[in-house]
Amino acid sequence: MASHAEITESLRAFVSGYAKNARLKAMNRDWDRVVLVRATDIDSTHTLILKEGELSLREGPVEPADLVVTADSETLADMFYGDITPTEPYMNGTLKIIGSEDDIVRLDFISLMIWGE
């Protein structure tokens, strides 16, 4: 089980990886989204906010969210640190994403562009 602080750190690493990727920012200029990240096994909620290509992180919920990402704390921390890709936990049901199919593909894409080989 990961702690809230560990999830926060993993999300900071994710935001930092995103910030260093100018191409990814350009790709997402049109995609303003609020993404709620919630752990299922501990009390931990964060919000990723994408606005005009820039990604920021807040602790706690920001409503309304366009996408809601839920998983156990370990999966969330592993995923946002880039130790695992979101595809496998998504496919086996460990990771649940509520949102439009297009948005889910795009979120997966961002993660792969930051952490992919």
Added chain:
Amino acid sequence: MKKVVSVSLGSSRRDHRVEVELLGERFEISRRGTDGDFEKAITVLKELDGRVDAIGLGGIDVYLYAGKKRYAVEDGLKLMSVVRQTPVVDGSGLKNTLERETVYYLREHTDLLPPGTRVLMVSAVDRFGMAEALHEAGCEITFGDLIFSAGIPYPIKTVAELEEIAARILPEMVKLPFHMLYPTGKKQESQDEEKVKKFGHYYQEAQVIAGDFHLVRRYMPVLSGQTIITNTTTSADVEFLKDKGAGCLVTTTPEFEGRSFGTNVMEGVMVALLNKPWEEITPEEYLDLLHRLNFKPRILPLG
């Protein structure tokens, strides 16, 4: 008579059956669409296994290519794995040869692809041979893989960048359900109006639009005489293109009774003609067979 059947995740409204003679052999070629129903496709494949000479998988790519790397789509592999006796192909082996040849033919025998032609390839990883040939022909290409498959308004401009992005995302994306990446079933019969509005300008800025017909169709705005290079079209598709204002249609596969079949079907025919396991067939053998069959692209002015 040899029987080749294409089992497609696409709409059953496009089903078709023809009989043709190729190199002295009679062929019955047919298509069975399963309207995006994956389980139904598995049932049909099991029914056909051992009863026909070759099976083509349509509406899905099993193998995607970028450079020398090949990526296997897991849903495609699942479909292939249920066929134990009959050769089963997805068209990717033939595409690499046939679609390169189409580009070479157009460059040498027509004025449709002079150097500098602005080409939009709606997706290139499913037909990398065509992408490379267009690049060799000196075309100015926009690869729309991210635009049309992921909704990301980022035109990829070079083969190198296409390969680099593919290497990052495809190893994982191929694990997703195929319908998340490509229009299957009913989606093939409609247009995505929001994306037509958002991304239609990429079509309008191009002189040539190339790639998979279902993708080409789904996001096509009103055109102004552009040439469309694609594979599978029906008479209704030709009417659709005329209504949209396309100037010319080039299909890479030959026409039988008013429609061109998918490359998966044609690869199935070739596998049946060559009578050897598809894994052992080389691009040179496909090329030799294409010449013996005298297959040429169909060029249909629409204006």
